[in-house]
Amino acid sequence: MTTIQRAYHPLAASCAAPSASCPVEAPTIEKAPGVVSPWVYVRWVCLITLFLMLCLPAVAVVGVASYFYLSSSTTVLRDAVMDSVPGRWHKQFGINVGEMTIDLARFGVSFTHLNPDAKEALKCLDHGDVAIYEFEDAKLSPDYALVLKTADKSMQRRGFERIVGVVEGKDFVAVYAPRDQHGKDITCCVAVLSDRNLVVVSARGNTGPMLEFAEKQLHTKELTSSHQHWWR
Amino acid sequence: MKRFMSCILGTVILCAVANLPAHADQLLPGQVDFGGFSPPKGGGQFVEVNVPTALINLASQIVAKDEPEVAKVLDGLKLVKVNVIGLDDENRPEMAKRAQKIREDLTGEGWTRVVVVQEKEQDVSVYLKMDDKGAVQGVTAVVIDGKDDAVFANVVGNIKPEQLAMIGEKFNIKPLERLKIHEGQHEHQHQDNADADDKPKEKSSQ
Numbered sequence: 014m015t016t017i018q019r020a021y022h023p024l025a026a027s028c029a030a031p032s033a034s035c036p037v038e039a040p041t042i043e044k045a046p047g048v049v050s051p052w053v054y055v056r057w058v059c060l061i062t063l064f065l066m067l068c069l070p071a072v073a074v075v076g077v078a079s080y081f082y083l084s085s086s087t088t089v090l091r092d093a094v095m096d097s098v099p100g101r102w103h104k105q106f107g108i109n110v111g112e113m114t115i116d117l118a119r120f121g122v123s124f125t126h127l128n129p130d131a132k133e134a135l136k137c138l139d140h141g142d143v144a145i146y147e148f149e150d151a152k153l154s155p156d157y158a159l160v161l162k163t164a165d166k167s168m169q170r171r172g173f174e175r176i177v178g179v180v181e182g183k184d185f186v187a188v189y190a191p192r193d194q195h196g197k198d199i200t201c202c203v204a205v206l207s208d209r210n211l212v213v214v215s216a217r218g219n220t221g222p223m224l225e226f227a228e229k230q231l232h233t234k235e236l237t238s239s240h241q242h243w244w245r
Numbered sequence: 246m247k248r249f250m251s252c253i254l255g256t257v258i259l260c261a262v263a264n265l266p267a268h269a270d271q272l273l274p275g276q277v278d279f280g281g282f283s284p285p286k287g288g289g290q291f292v293e294v295n296v297p298t299a300l301i302n303l304a305s306q307i308v309a310k311d312e313p314e315v316a317k318v319l320d321g322l323k324l325v326k327v328n329v330i331g332l333d334d335e336n337r338p339e340m341a342k343r344a345q346k347i348r349e350d351l352t353g354e355g356w357t358r359v360v361v362v363q364e365k366e367q368d369v370s371v372y373l374k375m376d377d378k379g380a381v382q383g384v385t386a387v388v389i390d391g392k393d394d395a396v397f398a399n400v401v402g403n404i405k406p407e408q409l410a411m412i413g414e415k416f417n418i419k420p421l422e423r424l425k426i427h428e429g430q431h432e433h434q435h436q437d438n439a440d441a442d443d444k445p446k447e448k449s450s451q
Contacts, residue, residue: 157291158283176300178293180284194299220303227307 083109083142086171086202087215090189091144093167094204094211097160100150102211107144115139133229136222139198141215148209155206157185164189164204173202183208197221273323275374275383275401279347282328282397289331290394294418296325304415315415321403325412328397329420332389340395344368344387347397351385359406366391371406384409388420396420 083091095102110118119135157180165175168189177188185206194200197220205212272278284291296304305319332340351372352358360371368389374382381403388396398421400412413421 158286161284174295174297175293176295176297178291180291182288190297190300192297194297199299199303220306224303224306 079111080109080114081107083107083144083213084140084215086168086173086189086200087142087144087213089167089171090164090187090202090204090215091146091211091213093164094160094206094213095146097163098148098155098206100148102146103149105145105147105210107142109142110140112139115141130226130229133222133226137218137226138216139219140217143212143214146211146213148211155185160185160206161187168202176201199223273383273401274376275381275399276324276326277347277351277383277385277399279326279328279397279399280343282330285331285333285336287331287333287335289333289336290329291331292327292329292420294325294327294416296416298323301325308415315411318404318408318411319415322400322412324399324401325416325418326399326401327413327418327421330395332392332394337392341389344389344395344397347385347387348372351387356385371409373406381405386421390423394420 115135115138119132122132122135161175161178161180164187168175172192173189174192175187176190177186179186185204187204189202191200198217199220200217201215203212203214205214282291282293301319301322301324305316308319309316330336330340348358348370354374356372356374358370359373360369362369366389370387372385372387374385376382383399383401384404384406385400386396386398386406386409388398390396398409400409404412410422413419413423
């Protein structure tokens with residue numbers, strides 16, 4: 014006779030042996046060598062179901078909350094700009110759209126009669142987040158040299174370098190891209206300070222659809238301009 | 246095992262430390278470090294554009310079908326850097342000094358001055374860096390445009406000075422678009438330059 018598999022039987026734990034509370038001895042099951050009891054599967058299925066039931070709401074909460082939390086690069090850039098402009102800032106708007114949402118949007122948009130250019134543009138984007146802040150204090154007179162220096166320092170620590178920096182009058186624009194940008198994806202972070210508003214944007218796109226889109230746009234432009242020439 | 250782990254850790258830290266300054270200081274052949282610029286305090290114009298290789302490649306792929314010749318030029322580029330600083334009474338003398346220093350440094354580092362234009366308040370110098378085989382490694386332009394702005398541009402890669410304007414046009418960099426150097430002018434200046442032993446010459450052109 015092979016070993017008795019008490020552990021796999023539901024009664025095995027409580028009625029290992031006949032006693033006053035449980036007079037019946039647990040039935041013994043003989044296990045053929047190499048065969049796993051079906052109770053193992055049942056237990057695992059129950060555990061996984063329970064885990065999913067507990068996790069799904071948590072995942073949903075995290076997923077919904079993630080729409081309102083900016084990506085780390087955007088946060089670093091925003092903090093750098095805000096730190097170098099003393100005063101209070103009020104958040105007006107902020108959203109973070111991840112890959113899953115964009116995929117869903119692409120899927121949804123494919124059934125609509127949206128402008129084909131908009132559909133193509135959506136294909137280029139993999140991830141994006143944007144936030145708008147308003148300066149609450151009476152006067153905004155930032156030292157743009159300090160803003161650039163602080164933002165450069167913070168972004169360099171994250172492996173980003175400034176590719177564009179423009180200051181003209183009260184307008185300020187800084188664009189950062191990863192120092193080692195390789196492969197199909199292209200990423201950039203932008204900060205725009207204009208009047209009393211600060212806009213920070215971060216986006217990651219795929220160069221493949223981007224190239225297709227750009228080519229199409231170029232052709233359209235050429236066709237339009239040649240058409241105009243013909244009319245003139 | 247402990248000794249092995251500390252060896253690995255030590256090697257990793259050493260590599261990281263050794264790599265950091267090297268990465269920060271390493272300049273490509275034909276690249277010029279103009280140093281940092283600050284926006285003018287009077288609220289004047291300040292533009293800094295730094296187009297890395299990845300973006301140049303992207304631009305090249307975009308125009309490859311329609312403008313293969315432009316794409317060919319872009320393929321030879323590694324970096325485009327342009328600084329435009331608006332001039333005011335406060336920073337004008339400093340910028341003029343800086344432009345002069347950059348010119349001297351370039352001459353000292355083996356750059357050849359191929360274009361010199363000094364008329365009225367405009368002062369344009371274009372320098373070319375070539376390797377031993379005669380291939381162009383980079384072009385640098387230093388411009389003090391009257392009382393308005395100073396432009397420092399450096400294009401790294403195989404490019405001719407007369408193609409600078411085209412690069413400006415393709416990347417929408419207005420100050421580079423303004424640098425329209427004609428092929429004849431470039432060669433003429435190049436000859437003048439060789440004869441004059443790199444002495445600045447007054448030349449009215451454009």
